[in-house]
Structures are given as structure tokens and as C-alpha cells.
Amino acid sequence: MSRALGPFAAVLGRDLLLAWRGRADVLVTLAFFVVVVCLFPFGVGAEPNQLRAIAPGVLWVAALLSTLLSLHRLFAQDHADGTLEQLLLTPEPTVLWVVAKICAHWIATGLPLVIVAPGLALLFDVEQGALGVLVLSLALGTPILALLGAVGAALTLGLRGGGMLLALLVLPLFVPVLIFGAGAVDAYLSGSGAQAHLLLLGGGLLGSLALAPLACAAALRIAVE
Amino acid sequence: MLYANDLACVKGDRPLFRGLSLRVAPGDLLRVAGPNGYGKTSLLRILCGLAMPESGEIRWNDVPVNRDRESYHRSLLYLGHAPALNDLLSPLENLRFACSSGGDKVDEDACIDALVRIGLAQQLDLPARVLSQGQRRRVGLARLFLEADRKLWILDEPFTALDVAAVADLTATLSEHCAAGGMVVLTTHQDAPFAKAPTVLDLAEVAC
Numbered sequence: 001m002s003r004a005l006g007p008f009a010a011v012l013g014r015d016l017l018l019a020w021r022g023r024a025d026v027l028v029t030l031a032f033f034v035v036v037v038c039l040f041p042f043g044v045g046a047e048p049n050q051l052r053a054i055a056p057g058v059l060w061v062a063a064l065l066s067t068l069l070s071l072h073r074l075f076a077q078d079h080a081d082g083t084l085e086q087l088l089l090t091p092e093p094t095v096l097w098v099v100a101k102i103c104a105h106w107i108a109t110g111l112p113l114v115i116v117a118p119g120l121a122l123l124f125d126v127e128q129g130a131l132g133v134l135v136l137s138l139a140l141g142t143p144i145l146a147l148l149g150a151v152g153a154a155l156t157l158g159l160r161g162g163g164m165l166l167a168l169l170v171l172p173l174f175v176p177v178l179i180f181g182a183g184a185v186d187a188y189l190s191g192s193g194a195q196a197h198l199l200l201l202g203g204g205l206l207g208s209l210a211l212a213p214l215a216c217a218a219a220l221r222i223a224v225e
Numbered sequence: 226m227l228y229a230n231d232l233a234c235v236k237g238d239r240p241l242f243r244g245l246s247l248r249v250a251p252g253d254l255l256r257v258a259g260p261n262g263y264g265k266t267s268l269l270r271i272l273c274g275l276a277m278p279e280s281g282e283i284r285w286n287d288v289p290v291n292r293d294r295e296s297y298h299r300s301l302l303y304l305g306h307a308p309a310l311n312d313l314l315s316p317l318e319n320l321r322f323a324c325s326s327g328g329d330k331v332d333e334d335a336c337i338d339a340l341v342r343i344g345l346a347q348q349l350d351l352p353a354r355v356l357s358q359g360q361r362r363r364v365g366l367a368r369l370f371l372e373a374d375r376k377l378w379i380l381d382e383p384f385t386a387l388d389v390a391a392v393a394d395l396t397a398t399l400s401e402h403c404a405a406g407g408m409v410v411l412t413t414h415q416d417a418p419f420a421k422a423p424t425v426l427d428l429a430e431v432a433c
Contacts, residue, residue, distance in 0.1 A: 010325035014314070021313040082307025085275055090327045091299040097326065225276045 007090060011097040015104030025073065030112045033066040037120045048125050055124035056134065056185035063113050063142060064174050070109045071149040071170070072156075072163050074101065075220065079157050085224055094217035102150045102213070110142035126185075133188045133198075140201040141181040147205075147212035148173045154219035177204065226250050227272070227377055227408060232281035234267050240433035241267055245281070247426055251376070251406040254399060254421070256413065259428030265412040266306065266381055268428065272410065273303040273379050285377075299328070302375040304383060308365040312354035316345055316364045319353055323368055331371065339370040344391065359386040369398055378402065380411040392417060 019026055040058045041051060078084040087097055117138050118131045126134065152170035156162035184197035227249040234241045241264035249255050257265050270276040272283060274290055274297065283290045285297040310319050317336055324331040340349055343363045348356060353364065366383060378399070384392050392415070399409050400420045411423075 006330075007326050007328050010322055014311075014318075014322045014326075017318075018311065018313055077311065080307075081311060082305055082309040083311065085303070085305055085307070086309045086323060087326060088275060089273060089298050089301065089303055091295045092328055 007092045008096050008100045011087070011100035012104050015101055016107060019104065019108035025070070026108050026112070029066050029070045029109050030116065032069055033062050033113055034116065034120065036062040036065060038123065041123065051124040052126060052189075055121055055126045056130075056182040058124070059117055059121060059134065059138075060141075060178050060182040063117070063138060064145060064171075064178060066113065067109065067142065067145045067149060068167055068170070070105070071153045072166055074105050074150055074153045075157050075223075076153075079223065084220065088221065088224060094220065095213045098150070098213045098216045098220070099209075102146050102216075105150070106143050106146040110146055113142060114138045127189070130185050130188050133194045134185050136198060137181045137184040137194070137201060140198060140205050141177045144177050144201070144205050144208050145174060147208040148177075151212050151215045151219060154216045154223060157220070157223040177201070180204070226286060227410070228284040228287070229272065230282050230284070232268070232271060232283070233279040234264050234271060235279045236264070236267060240279075242428055242431040243433050245426075245428075245431045249377070249408045249410060251408060252403050254403050254409045254411075254419065254423040256411055256423040256425050257428065258412070258425050259432075263428040263432055265428060269303070269379050269381050269410065269412065270305075273301055274298070275303075300376045301379065302368065302372050302377070303379045303381075304365050304368070305381045308361045310353045310356075310361055310364055312352060314353060315348075315350045316340055316353060316356070316360075316367075317349050319364055320367055320371075323365075324371055327372075329372060335371055336367075339367040340364070342370060343367045343394075359388065359391070362386050363391065366395060369395075369402070373402060373405070373407070376406070377408045378410070380409065382412055382414075384413050384415045384417055396420075 037058055040054065044050060044054065075084060078087070088094060090097070114135060118135055121131055121134055149170050152166045155169065156166045159165060180197045180200045184194040184201070187197055188194040229245065229247045232245040233243040245268070247255065257268060259265055267276065271278045274294065285300070290297045309323060314322070317340060320336050320340060321331055321333070324336070337349065340346070343366060345360060345363055348360060353361065356364070362385065369378065383395060387395065396417045396419050403409055
């Protein structure tokens with residue numbers, strides 16, 4: 001077990017260090033999220049009831065778009081400099097370090113969104129109780145986006161115009177996450193409780209955690225061949 | 226022992242070679258020769274398992290490598306064209322990651338010693354982006370000093386961009402590895418001064 005943890009920790013640690021050294025990229029993603037969310041009140045007007053109603057959807061769509069913005073970086077650098085080949089030649093299962101890379105990516109790009117989301121929700125006058133549900137839905141949902149997106153990133157690795165293709169490939173897959181994520185807050189506000197939505201998101205997270213790394217590993221093998 | 230039987234390789238729709246068999250026993254140094262575009266790199270990538278051959282089989286210690294990938298890759302060290310260096314990390318961090326991600330226990334001092342030995346004492350903590358081509362190459366080659374217990378080394382053009390002294394040191398290291406029962410498969414266009422002349426596999430002979 002500890003033998004397998006070594007490479008997992010090595011990849012996780014390295015990718016987090018790289019995210020820290022290249023933190024400008026991470027900040028751009030976060031700034032994009034904040035700016036997109038802030039644009040909506042200007043566009044739809046400052047009527048409080050309307051803002052309250054659209055808040056969950058706006059935050060979720062913005063989170064989804066900013067996830068998309070950073071996805072292509074997940075494997076691109078390692079593919080270009082040959083690190084990916086070396087990782088594929090490690091004796092440990094490919095899935096192991098793929099999960100480590102996705103974890104590091106989520107910590108660098110997804111977690112900041114979860115942290116700033118409640119502050120932005122206040123701009124939309126979302127009531128206090130719903131903030132917790134919003135944070136929880138994002139905390140469960142954004143890792144799903146990272147996992148599904150990683151499969152797309154691996155499939156489009158090294159292709160010309162891969163960025164556009166990646167968006168077309170993964171955005172439809174993000175739809176269920178969007179529905180249950182934004183739906184959780186709506187359900188809480190309408191009084192029916194967010195439990196069902198959150199459980200479905202949790203289930204989706206476990207399902208994608210089990211399957212996406214396998215698909216990702218297979219796609220990466222094809223990409224280097 | 227590495228054994229390949231009746232390998233064929235097709236790139237796009239162009240067949241590169243067919244009916245290629247080779248055997249590398251402990252102590253052997255095999256040099257894959259041939260003009261550009263004859264599939265030297267393709268052969269090495271097939272041998273290490275990054276690419277699939279069109280047909281044929283590769284065995285490591287008499288077990289087909291696709292049946293026991295783990296133990297094959299535990300004994301294999303492949304250094305390809307790309308040096309696997311991240312520009313934001315220092316040579317030391319890159320080297321440590323290369324070893325630890327492969328599941329090898331690495332000692333910081335051993336990494337430093339390897340980098341000093343290969344001539345990067347001044348560049349230990351600089352980001353890799355400021356290194357020259359030859360220096361980048363050396364960071365990858367420093368792994369050879371650390372991972373001698375990996376029996377099979379597959380090296381793609383290891384001498385490229387190295388100066389004369391470095392080439393001499395590298396050939397000595399390779400000869401040492403073979404003398405200790407290791408195996409080396411490499412491609413090169415240069416005439417390196419090996420103590421014992423390597424076996425040569427000329428891809429022009431099996432080209433389609």
C-alpha cells in the first residue's frame with residue numbers, strides 16, 4: 001500500500017507545487033469566475049427577487065465555464081515535455097497517478113471557486129441558509145466536473161483545435177451536474193429540502209471517481225502512441 | 226532478458242519494418258542503427274511498451290510484457306527524445322520527481338550527487354527553463370546514476386547535444402552497467418567510444 005502511495009503523493013505534490021509556481025494561471029480562472037458572476041446583475045437589472053431567483057444558476061454556469069477554461073492545461077504540459085511518457089512507464093497502475101493529477105487540478109482550480117462562491121452569492125442577496133447548500137453542492141459537483149473534464153482533456157490531447165473540441169465534448173456531460181447542483185439550492189429555497197439533489201451529486205461523484213480515471217488512462221495511452 | 230519476435234511496425238499506412246527479432250541478454254549493449262525515418266524511435270517505443278507493434282511479441286524474462294507490465298516496467302528505464310523536464314521546476318526537483326513517481330525511494334543527497342557528477346553543480350536550484358539543450362539532456366541522464374538497479378535501459382539518442390567529456394562519461398557509465406549484468410538498447414548517429422563494441426541492429430536490413 002505504502003509503495004503505491006509514494007507515486008501518488010509525488011504526483012500530487014508536484015502538481016500542487018506547479019500550480020503554486022504558475023499561480024497566475026490559477027488566478028485568471030478564479031478572476032474569470034468572479035467577473036462572469038458580477039456581469040449578470042448589470043445585464044438583468046438589480047431587482048432583488050429576480051437576482052435571488054437566478055443566483056444558483058448563474059453561479060453554477062460560471063463555475064462550469066471557468067472549469068472548462070483550465071481543463072486543457074491538465075495534461076498538455078506533461079504531454080509536450082515527455083513527462084506523460086515517463087508516467088505511463090511507471091510500474092504503478094496508471095489510474096493511480098491520473099487520480100492524483102485530477103485531485104491536484106481540482107484543489108488548484110475547483111476549490112477556490114467553492115471558497116469564493118458564498119461571497120458572490122451575497123451579491124445576489126441569497127439567504128444565509130442557502131449559502132451552505134450552495135457551497136455543499138459546489139464541493140460535490142466541481143470534482144465531478146474535473147473528473148469528466150479530465151476524460152475530455154485526455155481524449156483531445158495533442159489535437160489541433162483541441163480546446164474547442166474539448167468544450168463541445170464535455171459541456172453536454174456537465175448538464176446533469178448543472179441541473180442537480182443549481183437544483184439543490186432552488187429546492188432548499190422552495191422548502192422541499194436539498195437532500196435528494198445533494199445525494200444524487202454525491203452518487204455522481206462516486207460514480208465518476210470510479211469510472212473517469214479508467215477512461216482517462218485509456219485515452220492517455222492512445223494519446224502518446 | 227529481453228526478447229522480441231517477428232515485430233512489424235506500421236506508421237500511418239506506411240510499413241516501416243517487418244520480421245524484426247532481437248535478443249538482449251544480461252551484459253549486452255545493442256545499438257539500433259539506420260537512416261532517419263527507418264523507425265529507430267518507433268522500435269524503442271514499441272520495446273518499452275509505449276506503442277503497440279502491428280504484429281509480433283515482446284517477452285521479458287520469458288513472460289510476454291503485456292501479461293506482466295508491472296514487473297517489466299519495474300526493470301525498465303526509458304529516456305526518450307523529450308527530456309521530461311518541467312520548466313518551472315529546478316533540475317533537482319525534476320530529478321527527484323522522475324525517481325519518486327516511478328516508485329523508487331530517492332535520497333535527496335543521492336540526487337544532488339548525481340547532478341553534480343553529470344556537471345550541473347551550478348544549476349541545482351535554477352528553474353529548468355534557463356538551462357541549455359545539453360544541460361536539459363543531462364538532467365534526464367542523471368537518472369542513470371541513480372537507477373542502476375533497473376536492469377534494462379532503453380535510450381533514444383542519449384548523446385545528442387552533449388560535449389565530448391560528457392559523451393565519454395556516459396559511455397563509461399553504460400559499459401559499467403553492462404558489465405554489472407545490465408542491458409542497454411540505444412540509438413545514436415555518433416560513434417561513441419565504447420570499451421566493448423556494441424552489437425548493431427541495422428533497421429535498413431528489415432525495412433519494408
